[in-house]
Amino acid sequence: MSLCLSGGKAGTGDALRKASFLFSSFNGEVLVLPGDAPFVTYSILKDIVRYHREKNSVATILTAFLSDPASYGRVVRDSNNTVKKIVEKKNATPEELRIKEVNSGVYCFDAQKIVEVLPLLRPDKVSGEVYLTDVFEIFYSKGQRVEALCVQDPLVAMGVNTPCDLERARKIFAQKYKNLIN
Secondary structure: OOOOOOOOOOOHHHHHHHHHHHOOOOOOEEEEOOOOOOOOOHHHHHHHHHHHHHHOOOEEEEEEEOOOOOOOOEEEEOOOOOEEEEEOHHHOOHHHHOOOEEEEEEEEEEHHHHHHHHHHOOOOOOOOOOOOOHHHHHHHHOOOOEEEEEOOOHHHHOOOOOHHHHHHHHHHHHHHOHHHHO
8 A cells, every 4th residue: 555645734743643544453663755855766775674674663764864964853862872863954053963874754653552552642833734754752652662773875864845956856866867868
């Protein structure tokens, strides 16, 4: 089954919560992908599902390290290197803004576990959005296993949100796949 949702003004957490009835009786993985990530491949999706299963986690985040994380959400880890939460730039402390590991927006969830925590999401105090990323902190606080699969290619985390981003992605595609185009 595939499902396409838009976060809209209320946020991705709200969109997934509204659609959760579609997979509430499903036993398996739910993949959540951003619509603005042109460098996420089928191979990467297979890798995150495989990793999620191997680690027996309730939630797995695809991450990348960026030299300039800019406006990306940061992956915050505890002293044991366990994923604690994802913090959006606008909500991050100065210390959290120094983190270079970023959230790609690609997630793999245990369907039953995500259905349990979606009702616990609340609108963000700053933006009013319901952040799906808040589920990672909820899982962590419940002592449930959250994992992060870090990819070597930072392009995987690249979002296309502006005309400049689109032009940059177009140029990267042209260079990366020039042998397929000619």
